[in-house]
Amino acid sequence: xxxxxxDVHGYASLLKKxxxxxxxxxxxxxxxxxxxxxxxxxDFVNRGPEIRKTVKIIKKMVENGxxxxxxxxxxxxxxxxxxxxxxxxxxxxxxxxxxxxxHKTIREYAGFNAEWKEHIDWMLKLPLYLDLGDIRIxxxxxxDSVIDWIxxxxxxxxxxKDIFKKVYKKxxxxxxxxxxxxTKGIDFKMPGNLKxxxxxxISPQSFRLRWWEDLRGxxxxxxxxxxxxxxxxxxxxxxxxxxLPGYSENEPIVFFGHYCRHNGPFIIKPNICCVDSxxxxxxxxxxxxxNGEKILNPANLVHIRK
Numbered sequence: 001x002x003x004x005x006x007d008v009h010g011y012a013s014l015l016k017k018x019x020x021x022x023x024x025x026x027x028x029x030x031x032x033x034x035x036x037x038x039x040x041x042x043d044f045v046n047r048g049p050e051i052r053k054t055v056k057i058i059k060k061m062v063e064n065g066x067x068x069x070x071x072x073x074x075x076x077x078x079x080x081x082x083x084x085x086x087x088x089x090x091x092x093x094x095x096x097x098x099x100x101x102x103h104k105t106i107r108e109y110a111g112f113n114a115e116w117k118e119h120i121d122w123m124l125k126l127p128l129y130l131d132l133g134d135i136r137i138x139x140x141x142x143x144d145s146v147i148d149w150i151x152x153x154x155x156x157x158x159x160x161k162d163i164f165k166k167v168y169k170k171x172x173x174x175x176x177x178x179x180x181x182x183t184k185g186i187d188f189k190m191p192g193n194l195k196x197x198x199x200x201x202i203s204p205q206s207f208r209l210r211w212w213e214d215l216r217g218x219x220x221x222x223x224x225x226x227x228x229x230x231x232x233x234x235x236x237x238x239x240x241x242x243x244l245p246g247y248s249e250n251e252p253i254v255f256f257g258h259y260c261r262h263n264g265p266f267i268i269k270p271n272i273c274c275v276d277s278x279x280x281x282x283x284x285x286x287x288x289x290x291n292g293e294k295i296l297n298p299a300n301l302v303h304i305r306k
Contacts, residue, residue: 003302004039004137005287006275007072007257010048010104011306012057018285018304030060036289037065039130041257042072042139042183045105047280052108055119063122071126072139072257073183077102080168082120083161091165124160128182133252135290140185140258141211143245146178181245185258186211188223188242196220198229207231208259212247212272227260227278247272253296255288270295277303 003022008015016031019038024031031038038061044054061067071079081102083091092099109116129147130137153163153175167176187206190196195203210225216238220231247254253271260278266286267273273296277286283306290300 001036001292002039002068002132002135002290003033003036003287004041004135004255004273004275004290006041006277006285007043007279008040008048008054008058008285009043009046009074009279010051010054011279011283011285012048012050012053014279014283014285014304014306015054015057018287018302021304022287022289022302024066029064030057030066032061032064032066038067038287039137039255040067040069041137041255041275042070043074043257043276044069044072045078046074046101047104051105052112052115052119059119059122062126068130068137069126070130070137070139071123071128071183073180074101075123075126076164076167076179076183078105079120079123079160080164081106082116083165083168085165091168128179131252134292134294136252136254138254138256139183140256141181141245142247142254142256143178143181143211145245146181149174149178150182183258185209185225186242186244191240194240196231196234198231200229202229204229204231209242209244210268211244212269213244214246215241215244225259227262253290253294266301267296267298272296 019031024033040058044058045051058069062069077099081092081099085091136142163175166173167179186209188209189206197203208225209223215223219233219235221233224231249271255273255275257276259274259276261274261276262278262282273288275286275288277284279285285304287302288300
């Protein structure tokens with residue numbers, strides 16, 4: 001059985017506390033459970049005070065068969081930041097907004113160049129999703145069509161380095177769009193002639209979407225999956241509706257992180273669960289202990305505070 005752990009973001013001490021609470025024991029092979037396995041939904045780096053320690057813990061657990069892990073968007077930032085072109089120059093030429101989030105990570109690894117390379121090489125081997133049959137794991141959004149595309153890319157011999165270089169260099173390419181769907185989800189981009197005022201008196205240019213929903217007849221607030229603000233209850237015009245992958249209640253349970261839920265709710269539908277507790281703000285990590293059930297059980301959510 002599996003313990004699905006949300007975005008850790010460099011909070012190693014809190015992660016250790018959570019693992020011990022869940023019954024994992026520290027061994028020479030890392031934290032280990034007699035009959036369970038941890039699953040990390042991505043975003044190990046950035047934000048927190050113990051980023052190197054966090055990566056070491058997760059890496060050791062994965063390499064010794066005591067955990068599974070996938071990439072989040074923050075690992076992709078770190079990977080891309082480290083990649084070089086054929087001429088030996090770094091792929092990232094300028095520090096865009098997303099790469100400013102790496103400041104803490106880069107500072108922690110200063111003077112540990114060999115370890116940085118080792119950790120990046122390990123991240124490059126991690127998958128973008130896991131399909132374990134009765135449960136699925138993705139960082140932000142499950143899309144069958146994108147996953148089919150990922151699998152097809154592998155058959156064509158595209159490496160992780162090739163894919164992530166293209167994500168940075170050609171942000172409007174199909175490659176970039178597909179990787180972003182899995183690791184960042186889908187945003188609603190506000191058209192220039194439409195303005196909405198949220199509950200904080202601000203007009204957002206975009207907002208995160210409930211990618212599993214059928215949007216027909218829903219309001220802007222009903223399609224939003226924002227934790228920072230709420231939107232008005234205006235029905236979204238049909239011609240503005242984005243195309244979403246959707247996720248029916250007949251499909252396997254899917255777990256993801258990314259959306260910074262603070263105090264929840266974490267169980268969104270009987271088969272949809274977001275395990276991101278926004279650790280940097282809440283100082284709380286959560287895990288869902290899956291025991292083979294077909295319908296999510298709120299009693300299986302575990303919260304550990306600093």
